[in-house]
Amino acid sequence: MQIASSQFKAAAAERLKNPHLFKALSNLRGRMVTGRATVIEELDNFEEIREGARQVRDLALANLDVLLEEFERNAIARGAQVHWAATMDEMNRIVLDIARSNQVRKVIKSKSMLGEESGLNGFLAQAGIDVRETDLGEYIIQVSKDTPSHIIAPAIHKTKEEIAALFERLHGTPRKNDIAEMTREAREVMRPHFLTADMGITGANFLVAESGTTVIVTNEGNGRMTTTLPRVHVAIAGIEKVLPTLEDVSFILRLLTRSATGQSISNYLTFTTGPKRPGDQDGPDQFHIIIVDGGRTKVLASDLREALRCIRCGACMNHCPVYQNIGGHPYGWVYPGPIGSVLTPAYAGIENALDLPNAATLCNQCGVVCPVKIPLPDLMRKLREKQVDRGLRPASERIGLRLWAWAATRPAIYALTTKIAARVGRRMAGRDGLIHRLPGGGAAWTDGRDMPAPAGRTFRELYAARDRSAR
Amino acid sequence: MKVGLFVTCLVDLMRPRIGFAALKLLEEAGCEVIVPQSQTCCGQPGYNSGDRRAAQTLAKKVLAEFSACPYVVVPSGSCCGMIKTHYPELLAEVPELQTEVQRLASRTYELTDFLVNVLKVERVASRFDGIVTYHDACSGLRELGVKRQPRKLLSQMEGLTLHEMQGPEQCCGFGGTFAVKYGEISARIADQKCEDIQSTGADAVVLGDLGCMLNIEGRLRRRGDARTRVLHVAEVLAGMTE
Numbered sequence: 001m002q003i004a005s006s007q008f009k010a011a012a013a014e015r016l017k018n019p020h021l022f023k024a025l026s027n028l029r030g031r032m033v034t035g036r037a038t039v040i041e042e043l044d045n046f047e048e049i050r051e052g053a054r055q056v057r058d059l060a061l062a063n064l065d066v067l068l069e070e071f072e073r074n075a076i077a078r079g080a081q082v083h084w085a086a087t088m089d090e091m092n093r094i095v096l097d098i099a100r101s102n103q104v105r106k107v108i109k110s111k112s113m114l115g116e117e118s119g120l121n122g123f124l125a126q127a128g129i130d131v132r133e134t135d136l137g138e139y140i141i142q143v144s145k146d147t148p149s150h151i152i153a154p155a156i157h158k159t160k161e162e163i164a165a166l167f168e169r170l171h172g173t174p175r176k177n178d179i180a181e182m183t184r185e186a187r188e189v190m191r192p193h194f195l196t197a198d199m200g201i202t203g204a205n206f207l208v209a210e211s212g213t214t215v216i217v218t219n220e221g222n223g224r225m226t227t228t229l230p231r232v233h234v235a236i237a238g239i240e241k242v243l244p245t246l247e248d249v250s251f252i253l254r255l256l257t258r259s260a261t262g263q264s265i266s267n268y269l270t271f272t273t274g275p276k277r278p279g280d281q282d283g284p285d286q287f288h289i290i291i292v293d294g295g296r297t298k299v300l301a302s303d304l305r306e307a308l309r310c311i312r313c314g315a316c317m318n319h320c321p322v323y324q325n326i327g328g329h330p331y332g333w334v335y336p337g338p339i340g341s342v343l344t345p346a347y348a349g350i351e352n353a354l355d356l357p358n359a360a361t362l363c364n365q366c367g368v369v370c371p372v373k374i375p376l377p378d379l380m381r382k383l384r385e386k387q388v389d390r391g392l393r394p395a396s397e398r399i400g401l402r403l404w405a406w407a408a409t410r411p412a413i414y415a416l417t418t419k420i421a422a423r424v425g426r427r428m429a430g431r432d433g434l435i436h437r438l439p440g441g442g443a444a445w446t447d448g449r450d451m452p453a454p455a456g457r458t459f460r461e462l463y464a465a466r467d468r469s470a471r
Numbered sequence: 472m473k474v475g476l477f478v479t480c481l482v483d484l485m486r487p488r489i490g491f492a493a494l495k496l497l498e499e500a501g502c503e504v505i506v507p508q509s510q511t512c513c514g515q516p517g518y519n520s521g522d523r524r525a526a527q528t529l530a531k532k533v534l535a536e537f538s539a540c541p542y543v544v545v546p547s548g549s550c551c552g553m554i555k556t557h558y559p560e561l562l563a564e565v566p567e568l569q570t571e572v573q574r575l576a577s578r579t580y581e582l583t584d585f586l587v588n589v590l591k592v593e594r595v596a597s598r599f600d601g602i603v604t605y606h607d608a609c610s611g612l613r614e615l616g617v618k619r620q621p622r623k624l625l626s627q628m629e630g631l632t633l634h635e636m637q638g639p640e641q642c643c644g645f646g647g648t649f650a651v652k653y654g655e656i657s658a659r660i661a662d663q664k665c666e667d668i669q670s671t672g673a674d675a676v677v678l679g680d681l682g683c684m685l686n687i688e689g690r691l692r693r694r695g696d697a698r699t700r701v702l703h704v705a706e707v708l709a710g711m712t713e
Contacts, residue, residue, distance in 0.1 A: 322660070361644060361660070364610075365640075365641075365642065367613070384520060388522055407511075408514075418483060425485075444654035445654060448654050448655060448693065449692075451689055454485045
């Protein structure tokens with residue numbers, strides 16, 4: 001996927017002016033945030049499970065080489081074909097090769113963020129293959145030629161009314177206002193594609209090393225049809241998705257759906273182990289699994305490694321005050337919100353996403369809700385340090401910080417500077433005690449806020465005066 | 472009990488009364504308060520802007536200034552969090568300072584946390600007439616677990632009624648330099664905080680971090696609210712709100 005993260009500021013400003021977006025995102029602030037808070041109460045030892053999940057993920061990441069080979073052996077033993085791709089381009093080519101060698105004309109696809117990373121849909125379409133997204137949100141995104149703005153709720157930036165208008169135009173049916181009716185309509189449109197597709201593509205929430213199984217967690221049933229109806233099934237997964245055992249999967253699942261949508265369990269949970277066996281009623285003739293690096297080993301070897309624990313629940317973005325106001329698109333790549341502010345620079349280059357790690361208040365709401373305890377604010381701070389080390393910050397900011405540090409380490413100069421600043425600031429204020437317009441860089445503050453004026457004398461001065469009068 | 476007061480650079484420059492309120496609360500609780508005169512800033516602006524070296528220099532300075540204090544008290548969750556939770560990581564490259572930095576971190580406290588959990592203060596002498604709502608500033612809440620402490624002291628004050636807002640733990644949008652680098656987003660986040668505060672009908676919003684206070688007050692006033700006061704928890708507890 002093309003990266004547009006360098007336009008973050010302009011894109012965010014545009015989103016702030018969009019009242020529809022704010023209304024659409026109220027779903028997230030309501031349903032997902034309060035839903036999570038309610039449903040984690042079901043577990044009386046949520047924090048212990050969270051710590052356990054962190055350990056499970058860390059252990060898996062520490063043993064990726066061994067686990068991936070174990071996964072490959074077991075998957076092959078069950079009849080699957082395993083492919084390895086070092087890059088996203090290589091993954092796309094492997095998918096196309098499989099499609100071509102099976103005379104595939106139509107593909108149905110269940111949601112995959114890895115597919116978004118590689119731009120798989122566009123790549124296959126260019127090769128003349130008809131690709132149909134079957135997740136309702138992804139379908140809406142595909143037919144409106146949009147991009148996902150959330151990793152589990154890709155169309156969350158659209159209101160019900162916008163989608164109703166889209167369906168009316170696209171399907172040529174009378175306008176519906178009921179979500180269940182709109183869903184049924186989409187289902188009817190999709191059904192023939194499920195039945196005529198030659199190949200199904202899914203992502204994988206987990207790869208299970210001990211059994212060679214791929215796991216997908218879904219709510220709509222489209223995933224299960226994608227894995228069973230077409231004659232070829234291709235699952236694509238990043239190398240970090242592997243877990244040692246089925247027991248580990250069930251453990252992590254206790255956190256995944258609760259953190260994601262506030263559900264105790266998802267509607268569907270699909271375990272795929274090998275293709276159709278002799279005597280099986282359903283299933284594909286071929287089952288291919290493509291295991292993709294795509295920059296993961298580089299992150300694994302870096303100080304951002306903890307980000308690879310991510311199980312893609314989206315809780316960090318649901319709870320992020322910035323995301324809640326601008327949505328996912330301004331982040332400019334596949335993963336928005338706090339995890340995106342780490343993964344985007346990590347995968348697509350620090351210099352291509354300078355705003356992302358800085359556009360956060362470091363409130364750490366993301367860190368406390370992350371089910372695998374990724375220290376997101378710390379990782380964003382590390383990325384800020386890398387920007388400074390590589391000289392990627394603007395000169396005004398570098399000089400400003402240098403001057404501040406220089407003065408703050410010289411108490412006499414600092415005392416004098418603040419003494420003057422306190423007085424100047426006082427003078428700038430109106431009778432209401434507020435500064436309505438700050439000069440220079442301070443204007444960015446006063447554009448949207450007043451600045452309560454300083455009291456006029458510093459604590460240091462007043463304390464010294466009190467000390468003197470006490471003596 | 473000897474206590475070092477880390478005033479914080481924002482309180483020093485913008486609102487010294489908060490420093491004096493903290494001083495009064497500590498002295499009334501029987502502490503002997505030391506205020507090192509050379510103190511400036513904890514280094515947080517540099518640390519959060521990626522200027523690790525500048526932050527380290529200031530961390531070493533704070534370490535030296537407060538090394539003689541058995542306790543260090545800070546009327547700010549974020550500056551306290553900087554010392555208590557970030558200094559050990561920030562100075563990890565300086566092994567010879569590890570013992571000292573761990574010692575400083577373990578005896579540094581946010582003001583209300585110190586009053587309630589170390590000094591075991593049950594109630595304060597002053598009164599406040601009106602309804603207040605308490606905003607949990609992020610660092611105090613999520614780095615230090617400051618939640619119950621200020622409420623405990625406030626709710627026992629004469630004349631004071633505490634009305635909780637809907638989302639007291641939601642960030643106000645300040646975020647240090649974020650408020651200037653991404654002013655528009657910051658002001659929008661502050662809007663939601665302002666609405667939440669206003670819907671409680673409180674006379675004052677009370678919190679423990681001056682940066683967030685400036686952000687909330689600045690946005691409230693710009694929205695035309697000249698009524699809702701924005702007060703530091705130390706000012707309210709010390710009866711120094713006029």
